[in-house]
Amino acid sequence: MLAATVRVTRDLDLAEDCVQDAYARALVNWPESGIPARPGAWLTTVARRRALEQQRRRATLARKLPLLITDDDPSLPELDDSSVGFPDDRLRLIFTCCHPALSSDAQLALTLRLVCGLTTVEVARAFLVKEATMQARITRAKRKIAEAGIPYRVPGPDELLERVGVVLDALHLLYSSGYTAVSGTQLIRSDLAARALDLATMVQALLPDIAEVKGLLALLLLTEARRPARVSADGELILMEDQDRSLWDHHAIQRGQELVREALTLPPRGRTGRYVLMASIAAVHSEAPAWEETDWRQLVGLYDLLLERWPTPVVALNRAVALAFVDGPAAALETLDHVAGDPALAAYPYAAATRADLLRRLGRTAEALDAYRAAQRLTNNVAEVDFLQRRIDALEASQSRSTSR
Amino acid sequence: MANYLVMIYNNEAAWADADPSVAAEVSQQHVAFAQKHGHALRGGARLGGSATATAIRHTGEGTTSLTDGTFAETKEVLAGYYVIEARDLDEALAIARDVPARFGGVEVRPIIPD
Numbered sequence: 001m002l003a004a005t006v007r008v009t010r011d012l013d014l015a016e017d018c019v020q021d022a023y024a025r026a027l028v029n030w031p032e033s034g035i036p037a038r039p040g041a042w043l044t045t046v047a048r049r050r051a052l053e054q055q056r057r058r059a060t061l062a063r064k065l066p067l068l069i070t071d072d073d074p075s076l077p078e079l080d081d082s083s084v085g086f087p088d089d090r091l092r093l094i095f096t097c098c099h100p101a102l103s104s105d106a107q108l109a110l111t112l113r114l115v116c117g118l119t120t121v122e123v124a125r126a127f128l129v130k131e132a133t134m135q136a137r138i139t140r141a142k143r144k145i146a147e148a149g150i151p152y153r154v155p156g157p158d159e160l161l162e163r164v165g166v167v168l169d170a171l172h173l174l175y176s177s178g179y180t181a182v183s184g185t186q187l188i189r190s191d192l193a194a195r196a197l198d199l200a201t202m203v204q205a206l207l208p209d210i211a212e213v214k215g216l217l218a219l220l221l222l223t224e225a226r227r228p229a230r231v232s233a234d235g236e237l238i239l240m241e242d243q244d245r246s247l248w249d250h251h252a253i254q255r256g257q258e259l260v261r262e263a264l265t266l267p268p269r270g271r272t273g274r275y276v277l278m279a280s281i282a283a284v285h286s287e288a289p290a291w292e293e294t295d296w297r298q299l300v301g302l303y304d305l306l307l308e309r310w311p312t313p314v315v316a317l318n319r320a321v322a323l324a325f326v327d328g329p330a331a332a333l334e335t336l337d338h339v340a341g342d343p344a345l346a347a348y349p350y351a352a353a354t355r356a357d358l359l360r361r362l363g364r365t366a367e368a369l370d371a372y373r374a375a376q377r378l379t380n381n382v383a384e385v386d387f388l389q390r391r392i393d394a395l396e397a398s399q400s401r402s403t404s405r
Numbered sequence: 406m407a408n409y410l411v412m413i414y415n416n417e418a419a420w421a422d423a424d425p426s427v428a429a430e431v432s433q434q435h436v437a438f439a440q441k442h443g444h445a446l447r448g449g450a451r452l453g454g455s456a457t458a459t460a461i462r463h464t465g466e467g468t469t470s471l472t473d474g475t476f477a478e479t480k481e482v483l484a485g486y487y488v489i490e491a492r493d494l495d496e497a498l499a500i501a502r503d504v505p506a507r508f509g510g511v512e513v514r515p516i517i518p519d
Binding site: 152 | 408489492493494495497498514515517
């Protein structure tokens, strides 16, 4: 609704006001007149009409509004219901929010606030900053959009490839922050994950021939497919290794695998992008009927390619995990120790947990226990802390059995 | 349409050390830029070096103090500018990408109308 209204106002603040105004009118009108057949369309129409009134008033006052400019015909659009909420509007809004002239923090904050409809309080919480700080950040970004003339449109074909990357990153981050909530007692914020998946589906429908767009959607689908098996009935984290694969969403997996195959046929063929590679990795996992039957050699190869494109310590860490199944835990531990010094990994609980796991498999129990405890200290997610505690308990039990023998 | 100020920031030391042929080449690039984007150009100039700058600071109570030099001491200093007219920031950035700035880069700012 906001996107459809912005299309009229070219001004985010005004559009937000008009949408709120429409809700207020609904509260007054609906109890008397009854709820309309299409409440969403009703609200959008009212918001847009209100936006038009406001605009005419502002025009007569000749106030120089910083407007969001587009290449559209400036004549006022028709207020017919068929165009209400046309997905193109949301896509334009995403591209505006993710414009490279905005800081990356502001891009994501604006996307969460305006495209995903989170409140400022929720966005502030997601970024672990104070509400006032986030409010200021969002206001600054909106002012820049208006004053610098950041356009409200999908960029042309020559810029699209470069620009869509930021949008995909924002959606990926949105999904990830929903997949493992940064803190709190719930492992998954399924509402955030679902919004990211919706938007990725929409971007893919509107930009069907971009490999990375397909790659991101495939990655999200293949990850989401495992969700039913990822948390036990008691809310405990279950690693992929121990998941009941019959709980996986096989329809989503099939769609994800299809998208990966399609993406691999699109250019640039020689230089496969990050999301296509990550989706390929997820696809390899999804093809294995059991953890033991995973094609680890292929995974190591894919991680090698991903490391070239995206040399982060987290990718190196995942490569080490796969390598453990090809060349054994000793070799994996050696590569892990190579990257362990990276400060980005020092605070990353999965690094310590992976180390602990490799040490456990090598029978170095005391060191493994230390590493599990280190991992525990690094996470704020209760489900993850519990999971690590179960590993510690099991290891201590086996240790006392072997010493008592 | 809106006007944008494109500020050219260059590393003065690198510019001073460069071969004289480089200056001729950059000058040629500016001519080419002006030909390509003449329809959008509303003004522009090359500035004297930072050593020629004088800063006037307002100290409050209606007094000012003069100091030698630029406001911020950085390696890259404002070396010249263009004023361009563009439909929106994207168009302004597309033009600004073509502005020669061999020893640095450019900063683009909207000019706020009266």
